Amino acid sequence: MARTELSELGEFGLIxxxxxxxxxxxxxxxxxxxxxxxxxxxxxxxxVISTDLLIENVHFDLIYTPLKHxxxxxxxxxxxxxxxxNAKPTQITVSVALSNRFSVEAIAEFYKGxxxxxxxxxxxxxxxxxxxxxxxxAISVTAIGEANEEDLxxxxxxxxxxxxxxxxxxxxxxxxxxxxxxxxxxxLEQPEMQPDLEDKSYIVGKLLKPEARQDVYDFLAKQGIKPxxxxxxxxxxxSEILHICRQSDVGVLIEENQLxxxxxxxxxxxxxKLDTTVCAxxxxxxxxxxxxxxxxxxxxxxxMIDLKIIGEIIPPEDGIMLxxxxxxxxxxxxxxxxxx
Amino acid sequence: MARTELSELGEFGLIxxxxxxxxxxxxxxxxxxxxxxxxxxxxxxxxVISTDLLIENVHFDLIYTPLKHxxxxxxxxxxxxxxxxNAKPTQITVSVALSNRFSVEAIAEFYKGxxxxxxxxxxxxxxxxxxxxxxxxAISVTAIGEANEEDLxxxxxxxxxxxxxxxxxxxxxxxxxxxxxxxxxxxLEQPEMQPDLEDKSYIVGKLLKPEARQDVYDFLAKQGIKPxxxxxxxxxxxSEILHICRQSDVGVLIEENQLxxxxxxxxxxxxxKLDTTVCAxxxxxxxxxxxxxxxxxxxxxxxMIDLKIIGEIIPPEDGIMLxxxxxxxxxxxxxxxxxx
Numbered sequence: 001m002a003r004t005e006l007s008e009l010g011e012f013g014l015i016x017x018x019x020x021x022x023x024x025x026x027x028x029x030x031x032x033x034x035x036x037x038x039x040x041x042x043x044x045x046x047x048v049i050s051t052d053l054l055i056e057n058v059h060f061d062l063i064y065t066p067l068k069h070x071x072x073x074x075x076x077x078x079x080x081x082x083x084x085x086n087a088k089p090t091q092i093t094v095s096v097a098l099s100n101r102f103s104v105e106a107i108a109e110f111y112k113g114x115x116x117x118x119x120x121x122x123x124x125x126x127x128x129x130x131x132x133x134x135x136x137x138a139i140s141v142t143a144i145g146e147a148n149e150e151d152l153x154x155x156x157x158x159x160x161x162x163x164x165x166x167x168x169x170x171x172x173x174x175x176x177x178x179x180x181x182x183x184x185x186x187x188l189e190q191p192e193m194q195p196d197l198e199d200k201s202y203i204v205g206k207l208l209k210p211e212a213r214q215d216v217y218d219f220l221a222k223q224g225i226k227p228x229x230x231x232x233x234x235x236x237x238x239s240e241i242l243h244i245c246r247q248s249d250v251g252v253l254i255e256e257n258q259l260x261x262x263x264x265x266x267x268x269x270x271x272x273k274l275d276t277t278v279c280a281x282x283x284x285x286x287x288x289x290x291x292x293x294x295x296x297x298x299x300x301x302x303x304m305i306d307l308k309i310i311g312e313i314i315p316p317e318d319g320i321m322l323x324x325x326x327x328x329x330x331x332x333x334x335x336x337x338x339x340x
Numbered sequence: 341m342a343r344t345e346l347s348e349l350g351e352f353g354l355i356x357x358x359x360x361x362x363x364x365x366x367x368x369x370x371x372x373x374x375x376x377x378x379x380x381x382x383x384x385x386x387x388v389i390s391t392d393l394l395i396e397n398v399h400f401d402l403i404y405t406p407l408k409h410x411x412x413x414x415x416x417x418x419x420x421x422x423x424x425x426n427a428k429p430t431q432i433t434v435s436v437a438l439s440n441r442f443s444v445e446a447i448a449e450f451y452k453g454x455x456x457x458x459x460x461x462x463x464x465x466x467x468x469x470x471x472x473x474x475x476x477x478a479i480s481v482t483a484i485g486e487a488n489e490e491d492l493x494x495x496x497x498x499x500x501x502x503x504x505x506x507x508x509x510x511x512x513x514x515x516x517x518x519x520x521x522x523x524x525x526x527x528l529e530q531p532e533m534q535p536d537l538e539d540k541s542y543i544v545g546k547l548l549k550p551e552a553r554q555d556v557y558d559f560l561a562k563q564g565i566k567p568x569x570x571x572x573x574x575x576x577x578x579s580e581i582l583h584i585c586r587q588s589d590v591g592v593l594i595e596e597n598q599l600x601x602x603x604x605x606x607x608x609x610x611x612x613k614l615d616t617t618v619c620a621x622x623x624x625x626x627x628x629x630x631x632x633x634x635x636x637x638x639x640x641x642x643x644m645i646d647l648k649i650i651g652e653i654i655p656p657e658d659g660i661m662l663x664x665x666x667x668x669x670x671x672x673x674x675x676x677x678x679x680x
Contacts, residue, residue, distance in 0.1 A: 030386065034587070035495050036424035036572060037390035037485065046370065047387055050377035053435040053469045053480050084376035095393040095480060129393045138473075140393050140435060140480035145377065155375050232376060247374070 004104035006132070014130050017104060018111045022118070022125040026090045028146065029124045038126035040091055045146040050081035056136035063187070064180045067106055069208045070139075071113025077234065078143035079121055079212040080287045084232035085154075086217065087147035089121060095129035097138040121214060151226065153291070156247035158229035162292040164252060164311040165227075165301065167216045169206075169262040170237055171276060174283025175269050176200070176207035182272075202264045210287045216307065217289075223300045227291035236284040238332050242320060244292065251318045254311035254332065256325045281322070281332070344444035346472070354470050357444060358451045362458070362465040366430045368486065369464045378466035380431055385486040390421035396476035403527070404520045407446055409548045410479075411453025417574065418483035419461055419552040420627040424572035425494075426557065427487035431466045432458065435480040437473035461554060491566065493631070496587035498569035502632035504592060504651040505567075505641065507556045509602040510577055511616060514623025515609050516540070516547035522612075542604045550627045556647065557629075563640045567631035576624040578672050582660060584632065591658045594651035594672070596665045621662070621672070 006014060019033045031039040040047070052074075054060060060070055075092055082089040094114055098107060118125050123143070179200055186193050213232075220227065229248060231240045237259075245252050259280045269276045292313055293301070301307045314321075322330045346354060359373045371379040380387070392414075394400060400410055415432055422429040434454055438447060458465050463483070519540055526533050553572075560567065569588055571580045577599075585592050599620045609616045632653055633641070641647045654661075662670045 030489075031494065036421040036570075037388045037427070037483075039425070039492060040387040040389060041489070042382055042387055044383070047380040047382055047484075048377045049380065049389075049431075049433065049467065049482070049484065051433045051435055051467060051469055051480065051482055053437050053471055053478065055437045055471060055473045055478065057474045058437070058472050081376040085379070087377070091389075093389065093391045093482065095391055097393050097395045097398070097478065127389065127391060129391055131393055131395060132398050133395045133478075134397045135475065138393065138395065138437065138478045140391065142389070142391055142433065142482040143377075144387075144389065149370075149381070152379060154371065230376075 002105055006098070006100060006102065006104060009104055014104065017108060018130065019125065021111070021115045024124050025122050026124050028090055029126055032124060032126040038091065038093070040126070040144060042146050046149050046152060048082055048085050048087040048145040048147060048152070049142060050078050051140065051142040052078050054139040056138065061184070062137070063184050065208060067109040068113040071110040072117045072209055074139050074141050075114055075117035075123070076210050076212045076287060078141045079123065080232040080234070082143050082145035083212055083214060083217045084230050084289060085145065085147065086151050086220065086227065086230060087145040088217070089123050089143050089145040091124045091126045091144040092118065093127040093142045094125060095140040097131045097133035099133045099135050102137065121212065153227045153230040155229055155231050155244050158244050158248035158250050158292040158313050160250055160313050160315050161295060162228050162313040163295055163298055163309050164241070164254065164290070164292055164313065165307055165309050166237065166260060166288055166290050167213050167307055168286065168288040169260045169265065170233070170286055170288065171261055171269070171279030171283040172203045172206035172265045173210065173285035174279050175265050175272070175274065176203035177285070178272055178274065179203060179268060180207065200264070200268065202262060203268055207285060210285065212287060213289045216304070219304045223303065225293060225297045225300055227293055230289060230291035233286045233288045233290050234284060236282040237290060238281040240290050242332065244290070245320050249316055251314040251316050252311055252320050253314050254322050256322055258308060258310040260308045342445055346438070346440060346442065346444060349444055354444065357448060358470065359465065361451070361455045364464050365462050366464050368430055369466060372464060372466040378431070378433070380466070380484060382486050386489050386492060388422055388425050388427040388485040388487060388492070389482065390418050391480065391482040392418050394479040396478065401524070402477070403524050405548060407449040408453035411450040412457045412549055414479050414481050415454055415457035415463070416550055416552045417627060418481045419457070419463065420572040420574070422483050422485035423552055423554060423557045424570050424629060425485065425487065426491050426560065426567065426570060427485040428557070429461060429463050429483050429485040431464045431484040433467040433482045434465060435469035437471045437478040439473045439475050442477065461552065493567050493570040495569055495571050495584050498584050498588035498590050498632040498653050500590055500653050500655050501635060502568050502653040503635055503638055503649050504581070504594065504630070504632055504653065505647055505649050506577065506600060506628055506630050507553050507647055508626065508628040509600045509605065510573070510626055510628065511609070511619030511623040512543045512546035512602055512605045513550065513625035514619050515605050515612070515614065516543035517625070518612055518614065519543060519608060520547065540604070540608065542602060543608055547625060550625065552627060553629045556644070559644045563643065565633060565637045565640055567633055570629060570631035573626045573628045573630050574624060576622040577630060578621040580630050582672065584630070585660050589656055591654040591656045592651055592660050593654050594662050596662055598648060598650040600648045
C-alpha cells in the first residue's frame with residue numbers, strides 16, 4: 001500500500017481527502033464540512049446529542065483492530081446512544097488526533113469505515129477536527145439525532161411493575177476481547193503463528209464491528225411501543241440496569257436463566273473457563289438496547305425474535321437483584337471504572 | 341492541595357464531581373448530563389455545531405498552562421467558531437481522556453475553567469465523556485449554537501468590493517507563546533529561576549486565556565450589520581483570509597499598515613527580533629473575528645473602537661495580496677499544517 005506522509009498534504013488537504021466521500025443524506029443538514037460550524041435544521045423536532053472519546057490502547061488495540069473497523073465502530077457507539085433515547089441519528093462529527101506513525105492511507109482506511117457506517121445508518125458526516133498527536137490515535141465522535149418530544153425515552157422513568165427487556169445477545173464482545181487478547185499474546189511471543197480465529201467470527205465481529213440497534217428503534221415505532229426507560233449497553237448489563245434503577249428510584253429483579261447468551265459465546269467462555277453469566281452481566285461493549293416496558297406491551301414484543309424479557313422492575317426497597325438459576329437471590333453490583 | 345486518585349472515584353463518581361456545578365441557563369436545554377444523550381430544543385431556529393480536539397504537547401503545554409485556564413480556553417475556541425457563523429452558542433459537551441498522572445483535584449481545576457467560561461458566555465454544559473488515557477491529556481469540546489436562518493454567515497459569500505474587517509489585535513497569542521517557550525527553556529535549565537512575566541500579562545493572557553468575540557456578535561446585531569462572510573482567526577489571518585477567498589472565489593488586498601497590532605506585542609516582537617507583520621499574519625490562536633462587509637456598512641463600524649478595516653475584496657484574477665508599508669505588493673501564502 002502507498003504511504004503518503006501526513007505532512008505532504010497539510011491539514012486542509014487531509015480534510016479534503018477524508019471528507020470527499022461524505023454525501024449529505026438528511027434534508028435537515030443545511031451545511032456540512034467546510035465552515036466554522038455545521039448547520040442543522042431540526043424544525044419542530046428536538047435535537048439529541050451524544051459524544052464519545054476513544055483513545056488508543058485504552059479503548060482499542062490496533063494490533064488486532066483493522067482501522068476500517070475502528071472507524072465503523074467509532075460511529076456505531078455514538079449512534080447507539082442516540083437510539084437509546086428513542087431518537088433517530090441524523091448527523092455526526094468525527095475528530096481524530098494522530099501521530100506521524102500513521103500514513104494518509106491508514107487514516108483514509110479509518111474514514112472508509114466512518115463513511116460505511118454513515119451510509120448504513122443514513123447519517124451525514126458534517127464536520128470534525130484533524131490534528132496531530134505526540135503519540136497514538138485519539139478519536140472523538142459527536143452524534144446528533146432528532147425526535148418528537150413525546151417520543152423521547154429517558155433513564156429515570158422506569159416504574160414498578162414494568163418489564164425489563166434486552167435486544168440481541170450479551171457477553172459476546174467481552175469473550176471476543178478475551179480471544180483477541182490471547183491471540184495477541186501468542187503473536188507477540190511467536191510472530192510466525194497465524195491467529196486462530198476460525199469459527200470465531202461472531203464474537204470477534206461483536207467486538208470489532210458492532211452494530212447499533214436501528215432495527216429495534218424501527219420495530220418499537222412500528223409496534224407503537226414507547227419504552228418507559230431505555231439505555232444502551234456499553235459498560236455491561238449490570239452497570240446499565242443500575243443507572244436505570246438509581247435514576248428512576250426503583251429496584252429490579254433479573255432472571256439469570258433469561259439472559260440471552262449466544263452459543264458461540266457460551267462455548268468460548270467454557271473454553272476460557274469464564275462464567276457466562278458474569279460475561280453477560282459485566283462484559284460491556286455489546287451495544288444492545290436495555291429498556292423497560294409496560295406489561296401490556298409484552299405481547300407485541302413477540303413479533304421480534306431478537307428481544308427478550310429478562311426481569312421486572314420492583315420497589316426500591318426490594319433491591320437490585322439477580323435470581324440465579326440455582327434459585328438464590330444475589331445483589332447486583334457495578335464493575336466501577338469502565339476501562340481497565 | 342489534596343490528591344484523590346481517579347480510581348477512588350470511578351467514572352461515574354468523577355462525572356458527578358465534575359458536573360455538579362453545571363447550571364442550566366438556556367431554556368432550549370431540555371436535558372443535560374445524565375442520559376445517553378442531551379436534548380436540545382431549538383424550535384424554529386437553526387442549530388449550529390462545531391467541535392475541536394486538543395492534545396497535550398500539541399495544543400498546550402502544562403508546564404506553563406494552568407489547568408483552569410486550559411478548561412476556559414477549550415470552551416472559548418469552540419464558542420469562537422459559533423460566533424464566526426454569526427450564531428449564539430447555547431450548549432457545549434466536554435470530553436476528557438486523562439492518565440493516572442492527573443488527580444481528581446487537577447481535573448476539577450480544569451472543569452472550574454470550563455464552568456467559568458459557561459458562566460461568562462451563558463452556555464450550558466450538557467454532556468461529554470470521561471475516560472482514561474495511557475499518557476497525556478486529550479480534550480474534545482463540541483459547541484452547539486442557534487441562529488435564525490437569515491442571520492447565518494458563511495465563508496463562501498464574500499463579494500468583490502466588500503471591505504475586510506478584523507476585531508481586536510493580531511499576533512499577541514503568538515508572541516505570548518514565544519515568551520512562554522523561552523521561559524520554559526530557562527526553567528528547564530535552571531529550575532530555581534522564577535519566570536519573568538511581569539508586564540507581559542497582555543500577550544500571555546491572549547495565549548492562555550483568550551476570549552471569544554461575543555461583543556462583536558452583539559455589536560453587529562445591534563447595528564444591523566450582516567457580514568457578507570466571516571471566519572474566526574485560529575490559524576492566523578493569512579490562512580483564514582485564504583479560506584474566505586478560495587471558498588468565495590475572490591481575491592483580496594490587505595493593507596499592511598492597517599494590521600492591528602498591540603503595543604506590547606510590538607515591543608516583545610522587537611525584543612525577540614520577530615517581524616510584527618509576520619506575527620500578525622501567521623501567528624494564530626488570536627480567536628478574533630475576520631469578516632467582510634458591504635461598503636455601505638463601513639460607517640457603522642466606527643461605533644466600535646475594536647473593529648478595523650484592513651483591506652478589500654478584489655476580483656480573483658487580481659490575487660491574494662498584501663500591500664506592504666514600503667509600497668510593494670506581496671502574494672499571501674498560508675503556513676500549512678496548523679501545529680508544529
